[in-house]
Amino acid sequence: MNTSMKPLIELKNITKTFDDQQILKGVSLNIYEKEFLTLLGPSGCGKTTTLRIIAGFDEADDGDLLFDGIEISKLPPYKREVNTVFQKYALFPHLNVFDNIAFGLNIKKTEKSVVQQEVEKMLRLVGLSGFENRDVTSLSGGQQQRVAIARALINKPKVLLLDEPLGALDAKLRKEMQFELKKIQQEVGITFIYVTHDQEEALSMSDTVVVMNDGYIQQIGSPTDVYNEPENRFVAQFIGESNIIEGKMIRDCLVFFDDFEFECVDKGFKDNEEIDVVLRPEDIDIVEPQCAKLQGVVSSIVFKGVHYEILVETKYRNYLIHTTDYHEVGRAVGLTFGPEDIHVMWKSF
Amino acid sequence: MKYFKNLVKPYVVWSFVIILVPIFMIFLYSITNSGNSLINIQFTLDNFAKFADPLYVGVFVKSLELGVITVGVCLVLGYVMAYLISKCKERTQGFLILLVTIPMWINMIIRIYAWKSIFEPLGLMYTDFAVMVGQICEFLPFMIIPIHTSLSKMDKSLVEASYDLGANPVQTFFKITFKLSIPGVLNGIIMVFLLSISTFMIPRILGGGDYMLVGNLIENQFISVGDWNFGSAVSLVLAVIMLFSIRWMKKIDKADN
Numbered sequence: 001m002n003t004s005m006k007p008l009i010e011l012k013n014i015t016k017t018f019d020d021q022q023i024l025k026g027v028s029l030n031i032y033e034k035e036f037l038t039l040l041g042p043s044g045c046g047k048t049t050t051l052r053i054i055a056g057f058d059e060a061d062d063g064d065l066l067f068d069g070i071e072i073s074k075l076p077p078y079k080r081e082v083n084t085v086f087q088k089y090a091l092f093p094h095l096n097v098f099d100n101i102a103f104g105l106n107i108k109k110t111e112k113s114v115v116q117q118e119v120e121k122m123l124r125l126v127g128l129s130g131f132e133n134r135d136v137t138s139l140s141g142g143q144q145q146r147v148a149i150a151r152a153l154i155n156k157p158k159v160l161l162l163d164e165p166l167g168a169l170d171a172k173l174r175k176e177m178q179f180e181l182k183k184i185q186q187e188v189g190i191t192f193i194y195v196t197h198d199q200e201e202a203l204s205m206s207d208t209v210v211v212m213n214d215g216y217i218q219q220i221g222s223p224t225d226v227y228n229e230p231e232n233r234f235v236a237q238f239i240g241e242s243n244i245i246e247g248k249m250i251r252d253c254l255v256f257f258d259d260f261e262f263e264c265v266d267k268g269f270k271d272n273e274e275i276d277v278v279l280r281p282e283d284i285d286i287v288e289p290q291c292a293k294l295q296g297v298v299s300s301i302v303f304k305g306v307h308y309e310i311l312v313e314t315k316y317r318n319y320l321i322h323t324t325d326y327h328e329v330g331r332a333v334g335l336t337f338g339p340e341d342i343h344v345m346w347k348s349f
Numbered sequence: 350m351k352y353f354k355n356l357v358k359p360y361v362v363w364s365f366v367i368i369l370v371p372i373f374m375i376f377l378y379s380i381t382n383s384g385n386s387l388i389n390i391q392f393t394l395d396n397f398a399k400f401a402d403p404l405y406v407g408v409f410v411k412s413l414e415l416g417v418i419t420v421g422v423c424l425v426l427g428y429v430m431a432y433l434i435s436k437c438k439e440r441t442q443g444f445l446i447l448l449v450t451i452p453m454w455i456n457m458i459i460r461i462y463a464w465k466s467i468f469e470p471l472g473l474m475y476t477d478f479a480v481m482v483g484q485i486c487e488f489l490p491f492m493i494i495p496i497h498t499s500l501s502k503m504d505k506s507l508v509e510a511s512y513d514l515g516a517n518p519v520q521t522f523f524k525i526t527f528k529l530s531i532p533g534v535l536n537g538i539i540m541v542f543l544l545s546i547s548t549f550m551i552p553r554i555l556g557g558g559d560y561m562l563v564g565n566l567i568e569n570q571f572i573s574v575g576d577w578n579f580g581s582a583v584s585l586v587l588a589v590i591m592l593f594s595i596r597w598m599k600k601i602d603k604a605d606n
Contacts, residue, residue: 084509092511107514
């Protein structure tokens with residue numbers, strides 16, 4: 001994202017406590033126009049609370065919330081230019097599909113013919129043309145989801161907030177809806193703030209991923225950034241699988257772990273600083289023992305469909321490796337990886 | 350499931366004996382004129398013809414009037430209370446609902462006599478007002494509980510969704526909260542209405558011996574006058590009125606959805 005742009009929403013040091021439990025411990029975040037931003041983290045990390053504060057359902061204890069440069073912390077939700085797609089859709093059971101979608105416009109006393117037109121447009125956008133008179137409770141999960149999106153988007157919000165919207169759908173439908181949400185976002189050209197605990201969902205849809213844990217933001221970056229260059233142990237473990245190894249930075253571009261020195265591409269650490277090294281399982285190659293510094297024995301192999309998941313026991317630890325080649329248990333092997341496969345992180349806390 | 354089906358059988362027999370048979374007896378009494386004797390039965394519609402008497406028509410009208418007023422006042426008071434209770438924390442809600450039901454643990458006659466001792470020094474005994482207050486207090490819980498049930502089981506995110514879509518709290522209340530609580534409201538209305546048009550203890554004690562509602566009329570026919578046939582006819586007419594009012598309510602419910 002172009003950071004020289006003025007942010008649309010600014011969160012400045014937001015804190016929030018529920019029943020003596022501090023859920024947000026100082027969250028600062030800039031959200032830009034037309035950005036697809038995902039708040040990613042395990043349950044209880046504060047991502048939904050952050051979303052609810054932006055929507056106006058909860059009020060922050062402290063900190064500023066700016067929308068287009070204006071402080072909106074005290075503005076009730078019905079006066080904010082954001083709309084929400086709720087986790088369980090929250091469709092009004094006493095209204096049909098048409099009246100659900102038209103709700104926002106009817107509140108604004110929009111002319112009937114305009115409402116009719118807009119609702120039809122929205123139904124086309126979400127692929128539900130012809131469903132106007134259906135009872136919302138008779139729709140499938142995926143269809144209810146689409147109605148919820150249409151009901152929010154018809155108000156032409158500047159920002160659409162989505163709270164784990166695909167959580168209740170089955171795996172196949174999730175994939176479809178991920179693709180479709182991204183398409184809708186590009187079509188309407190507004191900011192989406194998306195909350196999920198599913199890292200795969202976050203990586204495949206977002207422009208920006210905000211990884212949260214324990215009330216703090218752990219890392220903000222593009223999907224490739226947070227995957228390839230996790231800033232700390234939590235991010236590395238939460239996003240994808242990884243081998244995390246304690247080591248020491250000898251000097252720029254040279255790291256020491258498991259008795260050996262390895263070339264790497266990381267700079268900017270102090271000489272001899274204690275650090276953590278991340279090695280993604282798919283970046284490690286299994287070779288003949290004499291061709292590698294690290295040597296070990298295959299201790300287990302599990303077939304995962306596309307690849308095998310292999311554990312190799314070495315002197316200090318077990319390495320997790322993803323490979324398409326089969327290696328039988330008990331075989332002595334060597335492990336290699338290139339300098340660019342090694343990612344060095346600050347030691348966390 | 351088959352085992353459980355058999356468990357229903359005693360209930361079916363029991364309801365037949367204690368519900369259907371008595372109703373049939375009342376029906377039989379209402380279309381005969383042979384008093385308590387079942388030996389020489391004579392069929393007649395005279396019992397229903399008696400209703401032409403303005404005295405009896407007046408009793409029905411007065412009962413319905415009082416029922417409607419009681420329902421109206423209970424609805425307003427009950428809705429407000431149920432709404433406020435449903436806004437509390439879950440634990441507080443349980444406690445408040447308990448408070449609402451506590452009076453029902455005490456015998457109804459004792460509660461009515463309690464009102465008597467309040468009204469007497471104020472000179473309010475034997476008035477429409479006394480009967481009405483007695484009825485409202487007696488039946489209010491039956492309005493609060495069904496409304497509270499429908500409000501408390503309502504998904505809170507619907508209210509948030511309504512705010513989110515630009516509706517202010519007043520709009521949200523009328524377009525979402527109230528609409529979704531209508532089944533509870535209708536149940537409350539039916540319950541209070543049925544109770545209030547068939548009551549006889551409250552008008553007898555708080556309204557005095559001359560105060561005549563349908564319930565008292567039926568009681569008199571059976572106990573004082575001894576005209577079981579006319580008493581049965583009155584009961585039957587009352588039952589039909591109740592049946593139609595329930596049907597009518599259900600229709601409103603359907604039309605609204």
